[in-house]
Amino acid sequence: MNKTVLVTGASSGIGEAVCRVLCTEGCRVIGTSRDTARLQPLVDELGENFLPLTLDVEDAAAVAALPANLPPDFAAIDVLVNNAGHDTGGRQAFEDSDADQMCGVVETNVNGVIRTTHALIGGMLERGGGHVVNIGSTAGLRPFATMSAYVASKYAVHGFSESLRLEYAGRGIRVSEILPGLVRTGFAERRLGDAQQAANFYDAHDISLQPRDVAETVLFALRQPKHVEIAQLLVVPVS
Numbered sequence: 001m002n003k004t005v006l007v008t009g010a011s012s013g014i015g016e017a018v019c020r021v022l023c024t025e026g027c028r029v030i031g032t033s034r035d036t037a038r039l040q041p042l043v044d045e046l047g048e049n050f051l052p053l054t055l056d057v058e059d060a061a062a063v064a065a066l067p068a069n070l071p072p073d074f075a076a077i078d079v080l081v082n083n084a085g086h087d088t089g090g091r092q093a094f095e096d097s098d099a100d101q102m103c104g105v106v107e108t109n110v111n112g113v114i115r116t117t118h119a120l121i122g123g124m125l126e127r128g129g130g131h132v133v134n135i136g137s138t139a140g141l142r143p144f145a146t147m148s149a150y151v152a153s154k155y156a157v158h159g160f161s162e163s164l165r166l167e168y169a170g171r172g173i174r175v176s177e178i179l180p181g182l183v184r185t186g187f188a189e190r191r192l193g194d195a196q197q198a199a200n201f202y203d204a205h206d207i208s209l210q211p212r213d214v215a216e217t218v219l220f221a222l223r224q225p226k227h228v229e230i231a232q233l234l235v236v237p238v239s
Contacts (some may be wrong), residue, residue: 006030006077008085011038013185017211023049057084057112066119077120083135085109087191088149104151109153129172132160136179174229176221181236184208207237
């Protein structure tokens with residue numbers, strides 16, 4: 001698959017798995033993280049087809065400057081995978097939550113997606129096509145208690161994905177939303193701030209998805225012929 005792909009939030013979990021799967025398929029992959037040092041294992045593993053890039057999707061100026069700062073071999077982005085996201089401080093009663101933390105969830109999960117897509121979609125149009133893949137969540141389809149900010153952010157990603165897909169229909173830009181259920185990653189530890197609590201959370205469920213499972217669904221969406229658009233792909237553990 002001869003494509004150049006940019007993946008946000010690439011240093012762990014789903015983003016890391018997407019980079020690995022797409023590089024294996026022959027893509028040139030740019031993986032972004034706020035901390036580039038965390039991308040070094042992927043550099044060591046994937047070699048010259050993987051480019052680490054420092055990027056905070058909350059930094060509007062840095063995201064806007066992204067196209068101009070890409071090296072020539074990686075500058076023509078065919079695919080954007082909007083994966084960066086978090087739920088820091090989540091899974092507690094709304095009144096006990098920190099308002100700034102909740103707004104930070106929305107800033108990364110929603111505004112980061114909008115900024116990064118806006119920065120790259122112009123180049124896709126100039127080159128005659130592209131593909132935007134947004135990593136949503138089942139939380140964007142149904143609400144959960146004690147997750148109000150995260151649920152709000154994923155409902156927003158869902159609406160944004162649908163509207164963007166309709167807007168670019170017939171213009172060479174495909175938009176796909178992947179909506180995973182429970183995926184066992186470091187996400188819960190960052191949400192709860194405690195490794196043991198996070199392990200207990202995952203262990204309380206009989207089964208969960210693995211990051212590669214979600215990465216394979218991204219690959220499936222990208223492999224479709226040009227006349228096929230995977231609008232939404234709901235992926236959940238076997239119940």
